[in-house]
Amino acid sequence: MASQPDGNTVFMTEQEAERIRNMVKNRSKKCSELTGNAREPKDLTGAKQQATGASLMVDMGAPDADLAQTKGQGGSFPVLPVGQPYPPCIVPLQGLQPIKLTDLKMNTHHRGHYLTIKRISPVVTLLARSWAMVQDEEEETERLEIYLHKLRHGKDVLESTSHFIIKEPHFTLTDQGEATIRIDHPSDLIIRDEASNNQIHDAEVVEKAARKCKDKGNAALEKQNLPLAHAEYTKGLKLAIQDIVTKSNPDLARDLARNRAHVNLLLSQLDEAKSDAKSSLTSREDQQSKELDSKAYFRAGSAAYNLGQYQEAKSLFEQQLKLTPDNKTAIAYLRNIEVRLREQETGEYNFKKIRTGLSRSRPRVDAASFIRNTKVKEIPGRGRGLVATRDIPIGEIVMCEKAFCVVWGHEKEALTAMTYDIRDDRIRVSPVGLNKAIVQKLLNNPSQTEKVMDLFGDYQGEGNNVTRTEDGPVVDTFRVHDIMSRNAFGPGNQYGEEGLSNASTGLWVHAAYINHSCIANAKKEYIGDLMVLRAIRPITPSEEIFHSYDESSDYDARQAALMNTWGFECDCALCTVEKTDDPVLRKKRRDLANDAEEFVGTENWSNAKRLTISKAKRLVRDIENTYDEEKYKGLPRMAAQRIQEWLALANQKSKK
Known part of the structure; x- marks a missing residue:
């Protein structure tokens, strides 16, 4: 294992490492042997008792079956096998055919099908997965497991409701050898709406139902139950946008969209927040409509600002000021936008002010990225890299980049795991909390998916660029894991004690293209989640930018870290000598x-x-x-x- 910059190392016995390898290899072998075999029925009573007993044991503090027993400062970690990826379903639900539990085949991805189930047991919540017993419409019983990506807006998905649809169900074995339906991609699991899907043609009835959803959404929002508020507003919108309602009451859909935009902002679902806010605009001249449109422009502008779309945000806040000229919040946003645009264009930052505004409770920087001095280019023998677009004197900023995503060690999202990759037979320490955070951010904002998925990772998927279907956003979690593993960096211990089990880690998308050299021409530092890269010797136009991924002075330790973490051996002039x-x-x-x-x-x-x-x-x-x-x-x-x-x-x- 590569030691971290702070010197913490996981000490794992050969016996424990071998146990992990054997567990994964035995499961893989057994799965291969059982591929295509018919599913064996589960006893309902026994299945429910198993889940109930396991849930009680977890509540009583029983040892987590996912944890590896390791020694040293790092403590114990969940063990996650990786290296057997498969793509998410990219077919809309209406393009799939129903399947029953009795039709499932072992170790099979049931492509072209969907499964309708309901949860019938308590949820067993382990650190890296959750599981429960489920039934289909014929009252057959099976185990359902969500692997790693089990939370949505901080709440366990399996506990959020009891009715689900699984797209192209993957029927396989758990790491302990038990049959299970396994969910690796959150987009493969759909929360089923139990409301009637029958088309209603009575405008008054539909409008009344939509208003009821709006009232429920408002009540949930008042109690800060944001996921429920979003769900109710969404149901209401589906009703309110029907022609029979919009003809008699076009403002109902606008009200619901405006309200949902507010909830989306709070949930960091910025793409939908911006879309909802724009769709709620009335463009009418009466005072009440102007005030409502002012709210809409504010919500759309806030979403654009937080997406880093500063020119669009500027235009939206200017529209707001035309309707409500004295709005102090819009004026303040416009002042900030001018600073962001200047940072973006010139690379001029008030670093002293930025540092002053950072704290443990506010660890992320409000700043734009400056990348105009560089561009991505294909480098012979090294894939893509970053090259300078102009002369950059020693000490000058090469680039500054706001992180796409950072998980700080003191935050609850921080999670480190031991991963065993069957592809290269290596056990690694992996910041899977960052993996989870990136997946959640992409689910929240599909517009950001393409730039992340463009980065290098060992697993390339099936080459499709589908980021959304009619059922919602699609994220390939296996690709995210491999991209994170090859491109993430630690911003250091800026906000208190942290070790290997809770190291801060982040992804900087543009900086991810920078290749490594032990004889670097640039050096990075971090101010919060802002990466600042400066030239440590003069750089000429078209010259490739290098920084050091590992700064160990020892050749053997450096090579081991580069191979173990980033998958290559350095052959720079220094390493060659x-x-x-x-x-x-x-x-x-x-x-x-x-x-x-x-x-x-x-x-x-x-x-x-x-x-x-x-x-x-x-x-x-x-x-x-x-x-x-x-x-x-x-x-x-x-x-x-x-x-x-x-x-x-x-x-x-x-x-x-």
Whole structure:
């Protein structure tokens, strides 16, 4: 396992690692052997008792079956097998045929079909999955499991209701070898509306039903039950947009859309918030209509602003001010938008003000991304990379990027897991909390899916670009996992203690195209979730941008981390030379570097005495002696860098 920058490492016994491998391989083997076999019926009473008993055990604090027993500062982690991906269903429900539980075949994706079921047991909520017993319309019983992506707006999906439709059900085995219907993609599970689907042709009846949904939505909103409010407004809208209602009461649909826009903003469903707000506009000239349209423009503008669509947001808030000229909130937004547009165009940031506004409770920056100095380009032998579009002097900003998604270590969404990838037989520490957060953000805002899915990942899916069907957004969670694994970075410990089990991790989409080199020409730092990349030597137009993915001074540790986390071996000029060094010499250099690191950590340069400075000089000399002068000509001596920086500061202090 690659150690993290803070030095925390998971210590796993060979026996535990082998147990994980065997568990996954045995399941895979058994699934292959059972492929196509008929489903064996479950006993209703026994199934319900199993779920009830397991739920009670969880409530009583029984050990989580998902957790691996690991030692060290990292604690225990859920174990998640990866490496057997399959695509989500991209066919609308109306294009699928019904199937019954009795028709299910083992280890089969039932393409072209859907299954209607209801939950009949308590939900067993484990850290990385939830499961319950379900029945179909013929009262057959089966186990249903949602894997990892089991929450929607902070609530367990299985507990949110009891009636579901599963698109193209995947019938397989659990990691413990029990038959189950398994959901990996949230878009494959549809919450079933139990309201009558019969078309009603009485305008008065339909309008009354829509108004009732509006009232229920308002009541839920008042109680801050946002998912319920959204569901009620959505049901009301489906009724209110029918011709028989819009002819007699066109404003009812507008009212429902305006209300749902407000709820969508609170749920961070920005695409729909903007669409709803725009569709609610009346464009009438009476004062009441102007005030309602002002609300709509505000909600659409807020959604556009939070999506980073600053020009559109500016236009929407300007429209609001035409209707309500003294609106202070709109004026404040327009001032902020001018700052965002300036940041976007010039790369000029008030970093002092940005830092001042950050805290543990407000860890995310309100800033635009500046990427005009760079562009994505195909690099021979390395895939896509980022190149400069102009001369960038040393110390100048190459780019600044607001994170697409960050999960901070102190937030409840933080979750680290041990993943075993059957494709390369490697066990890794993975920030699956970030995976979950990215999937949720894409479900909330399908317009953002394309730019994330364009990033490199080992699993490429089936090449389709479907991000939405009539049933809602579609997200391939396996692709998200692989993209996150190859492109995520840690913004460091900015808001309090964190370790391997709760390390902060984020995804920066534009920066993800930057390739690695141990001899980088740019260096990154983080201000909240804003990545700031500066040139550490002059960069010329069309020159590729590099930063270091791993800054370990030890060749072996660096190569192991790069291979384990990002899947490649570095062949930069420095690594090519270091590789030729005798392993004994590399160990000596590593030991000296550790001594230097300990020295820097315990000796404060500002209080350094002559004797301490002399000791530092000896350490630098000893490390330098491990480098062959001719071989390393023009190359950095990474093992000596930290103590050289310490020595430079101490010498500067002593001269004053």
